[in-house]
Amino acid sequence: MKFGELKKLLEENNNFIITTHVNPDADAIGSEMAVYYILKKLNKSIRIINYSETPYFLQFLDKEKKIEQYEPSHHDKLFSEKGVIIVVDMNQLSRTVKMENVLKNSSMEKVCIDHHQNPEGFENLQIIDSEYTSTGEIIYDFITQTGIVEPDYDIAVQIYSAIVTDTGSFKYNRTSSKTFRIAAELLDLGVKPHLILDKIYDENNLSKNRLLGRALNSMNLSADNKICYMEITRKDLSETGASEAELDGFVNYCLSVQGVEIGILFFELAEGLKVSFRSKGEVNVSQLAGEFGGGGHINAAGLRIYNPDSNNYKLKILESAQKYTSK
Ligand SMILES: [Mn+2]
Incomplete structure (x- = not known):
């Protein structure tokens, strides 16, 4: 360099x-x-x-x-x-x-x-x-x-x-x-x-832990159990009183589920959607994020989109993610 x-x-x-x-x-x-x-x-x-x-x-x-x-x-x-x-x-x-x-x-x-x-x-x-x-x-x-x-x-x-x-x-x-x-x-x-x-x-506001509770509660697995995703809505944010910065690291919990290779967090922005990806080993989520205009590292990536058709978008991302898991 x-x-x-x-x-x-x-x-x-x-x-x-x-x-x-x-x-x-x-x-x-x-x-x-x-x-x-x-x-x-x-x-x-x-x-x-x-x-x-x-x-x-x-x-x-x-x-x-x-x-x-x-x-x-x-x-x-x-x-x-x-x-x-x-x-x-x-x-x-x-x-x-x-x-x-x-x-x-x-x-x-x-x-x-x-x-x-x-x-x-x-x-x-x-x-x-x-x-x-x-x-x-x-x-x-x-x-x-x-x-x-x-x-x-x-x-x-x-x-x-x-x-x-x-x-x-x-x-x-x-x-x-x-x-x-x-x-x-x-x-x-x-x-x-x-x-x-x-x-x-270890100096969290209680609001952060409450929001984490909601995020963990929203976890779901793909049919093959290799993708774990969670979701946080504006309502979760306002009801817990937490802020966007406090989400940092939540997505990592997805990888703590046995057999999961890709973790995804969908976070509803005021005017869009933020998606965070984590993965294990050779599974390249930087490429996955890249398909939707985002980027990052092999094992940690993300993207933000503004004014999307959120539900449709989430389905597309989950479908694309399937290509990256081990077969
Ligand atoms: Mn850095």
Whole structure:
């Protein structure tokens, strides 16, 4: 990867905007904040502007309250200045929803740091490798391989949060001995895993657990028992008082059913449908999501569609999913 070019770009420019995808997870926020701390050490001017609000269980990562929620009248002028936009943990600008146009039209230099497949190619500098567990792990390699700054506790907390969540707590199959070695180095920098995991997983609002209960209750299996799917409606959301960000990880429960190879979560958006896919082993849900305009990784992918004929759409997805299971 072009770490040398990235180092040069960060050192030679002064003005930076960092952003990430809608409904950000710990890899998205952690990667943004890790880049922020690198740039802060280099005394750069930095704005972090996201389409979505940071979910409450990730707000500990932004202890300086640097992340701003996108507001066109307030932020659009910043994108016509001279400088660099750094996009992390996504490679298709539509993942920023209403920020897509201002990003696309900006003449600022663009860098994409990511670990998803099928980049759209909006960037001037591409730091993408889908073999990585997380964007955070790429950023850690960038720091240690270029020596751009000395990694410290603040950076370590961000990278650890990114890696631990994107590996499903060191469970998914891209977790390697290298991932554990990096984790060990982060612990040497002062990271306390139990404190981070407590914040991310064990400080839920009751509403989240109630919504999880509904999601689990909605589970169904395909005729051959290889596909398990669950469904969350707007009604579930309003009656439990939970928010969309709290759905993160629910779909994984589908894979906990014996014999299931593909898990699918259908989530009713205010104006559409969000579909999350998970799979085991060689079963490629990135390709499945791709059939419907989505994308992701082999074992974790998703898509959003607006104003669909939802029931018809769900049936089509479930039917297509059959092609990907083992025969
Ligand atoms: Mn990620």
